[in-house]
Amino acid sequence: MVKICCLGAGYVGGPTMAVIALKCPAIEVVVVDISTTRISAWNSDQLPIYEPGLDDVVKQCRGRNLFFSTDIEKHVSEADIIFVSVNTPTKTRGLGAGKAADLTYWESAARMIADVSKSDKIVVEKSTVPVKTAEAIEKILTHNNNKGINFQILSNPEFLAEGTAIQDLFKPDRVLIGGRETPEGCKAVELLKSVYANWVPEDQIITTNLWSAELSKLAANAFLAQRISSVNAISALCEATGADVAEVAYSVGKDSRIGPKFLNASVGFGGSCFQKDILNLIYICECNGLPEVADYWKQVIKINDYQKSRFVNRLVSSMFNTVAGKKIAVLGFAFKKDTGDTRETPAIDVCKGLLGDKAKISIYDPQVTEDQIQRDLAMNKFDWDHPIHLQPMSPTAVKEASVEWDAYEATKGAHGVCILTEWDEFKKLDYEKIYENMQKPAFIFDGRNVVDPEKLRKIGFIVYSIGKPLDAWLKDMPAVA
Ligand SMILES: NC(=O)c1ccc[n+]([C@@H]2O[C@H](COP(=O)([O-])OP(=O)(O)OC[C@H]3O[C@@H](n4cnc5c(N)ncnc54)[C@H](O)[C@@H]3O)[C@@H](O)[C@H]2O)c1
Numbered sequence: 001m002v003k004i005c006c007l008g009a010g011y012v013g014g015p016t017m018a019v020i021a022l023k024c025p026a027i028e029v030v031v032v033d034i035s036t037t038r039i040s041a042w043n044s045d046q047l048p049i050y051e052p053g054l055d056d057v058v059k060q061c062r063g064r065n066l067f068f069s070t071d072i073e074k075h076v077s078e079a080d081i082i083f084v085s086v087n088t089p090t091k092t093r094g095l096g097a098g099k100a101a102d103l104t105y106w107e108s109a110a111r112m113i114a115d116v117s118k119s120d121k122i123v124v125e126k127s128t129v130p131v132k133t134a135e136a137i138e139k140i141l142t143h144n145n146n147k148g149i150n151f152q153i154l155s156n157p158e159f160l161a162e163g164t165a166i167q168d169l170f171k172p173d174r175v176l177i178g179g180r181e182t183p184e185g186c187k188a189v190e191l192l193k194s195v196y197a198n199w200v201p202e203d204q205i206i207t208t209n210l211w212s213a214e215l216s217k218l219a220a221n222a223f224l225a226q227r228i229s230s231v232n233a234i235s236a237l238c239e240a241t242g243a244d245v246a247e248v249a250y251s252v253g254k255d256s257r258i259g260p261k262f263l264n265a266s267v268g269f270g271g272s273c274f275q276k277d278i279l280n281l282i283y284i285c286e287c288n289g290l291p292e293v294a295d296y297w298k299q300v301i302k303i304n305d306y307q308k309s310r311f312v313n314r315l316v317s318s319m320f321n322t323v324a325g326k327k328i329a330v331l332g333f334a335f336k337k338d339t340g341d342t343r344e345t346p347a348i349d350v351c352k353g354l355l356g357d358k359a360k361i362s363i364y365d366p367q368v369t370e371d372q373i374q375r376d377l378a379m380n381k382f383d384w385d386h387p388i389h390l391q392p393m394s395p396t397a398v399k400e401a402s403v404e405w406d407a408y409e410a411t412k413g414a415h416g417v418c419i420l421t422e423w424d425e426f427k428k429l430d431y432e433k434i435y436e437n438m439q440k441p442a443f444i445f446d447g448r449n450v451v452d453p454e455k456l457r458k459i460g461f462i463v464y465s466i467g468k469p470l471d472a473w474l475k476d477m478p479a480v481a
């Protein structure tokens, strides 16, 4: 029986290994982590992450061929294939701070694997890492290797998106496996390929050299994020000219060379990957003497930051240029719908912007806890991407931010409402009831284009929707920078 061990029981390690266990009953899969609370949660009825369909998959195979454990060394030493899906945060200090990937967790994982291994191992990079990381990992694994163990490194980046992780894993567009072009390397690639071939058609399993696989992951995220920044840049021009970004995106996406996906204008992209991976790409370009290429990708992040501050500026300028002391309801805090994940969510920057202008904010999200929201509002940039028990302790709560468990409570007595996550339930709210209970004039700022602006205008709201023709009220307000 092939044994798999995965280091890192997070958003990638947990769901990916659960699906491998489900689809490969003949393989034993053990997911290990340095966080005891995470492992306990994986072994309980309350899984540590919210992901549609995940509970069902875990229930089917936990205790059969899927296990969660903190006994890291035992399971690593027994495994044939070791997936590493540990954190690869952005460095916050030292060389490359604010851009380069911090490989501390990866390095310590590799050193531990080298120390405890007694038999040949295939070590799989599941985390997103800088191109050429495998070379460094190989050096760590083979340094002082007097036990004659053969270590093969493979790059097998993960392309799942949160909120649709299980479907993405069941039916991936492709599985990518990079390995050394040596007989041992090819053998390792074939073994990993045979695991995925249990449910993925073979022509969708791409094999490449190590560096292509590592770089493809960074490139894919950069291309995806670039589409969002492109449509968001156009959304600003739509507002200035009376064009409608939804109509423009539809017309542009009808060109089969462009395609319709990933063209939704928004308050900005968030999530643990896009910004981090593009910063990493920028740093690699700079290190390789390619400043023009680095500058090109920097613009994707700049437009994303611009989109978030443009949203806050629009809100403040519409409300007589001040929100001091005003209650602003924030509907949605997660970085997208169907997840409780708040890593790099645009809601953090928007809320901080409003708090900076002395607003009182009242937040509702169906999946994010009050504790998480308070931590996010108090945390420094990039601190979130460390194992939970190593993150700085939560400083005092931001008292101007309250958290409600109902959209109607959050909006009661508010001057304005911001919609920052596209949860389906926000489309179905009783906006007449919300309007009745708000201060007048009542404003709605829709950062996800989930509401029908015309319907809400008929109720009496002043509505701002990203990239849509502006209300007369908004047109008359001073232009926003
Ligand atoms: N979240 C996504 O949607 C996604 C998708 C594709 C790729 N990735 C990449 O996958 C990697 C992991 O992302 P994530 O979202 O799962 O992060 P995460 O923070 O949810 O999980 C990482 C886990 O690794 C654990 N860990 C850290 N060091 C360890 C060690 N030495 N031994 C055992 N466990 C250790 C942490 O405690 C944590 O539970 C990152 O490189 C990320 O860029 C993430």
Ligand SMILES: O=c1ccn([C@@H]2O[C@H](COP(=O)(O)OP(=O)(O)O[C@H]3O[C@H](CO)[C@@H](O)[C@H](O)[C@H]3O)[C@@H](O)[C@H]2O)c(=O)[nH]1
Pocket (backbone or CB within 6 Å): 128, 158, 159, 160, 161, 162, 163, 221, 224, 228, 261, 262, 263, 264, 265, 266, 267, 268, 269, 270, 271, 272, 273, 274, 335, 336, 337
């Ligand atoms: O048209 C769009 C599509 C997405 N978004 C936003 O972009 C962010 C990222 O969304 P998405 O890509 O769906 O979620 P992630 O879980 O961040 O997944 C991305 O990042 C993962 C981590 O690397 C990759 O594995 C996935 O392929 C890649 O889609 C979210 O804030 C979305 O709201 C938009 O604003 N407009």
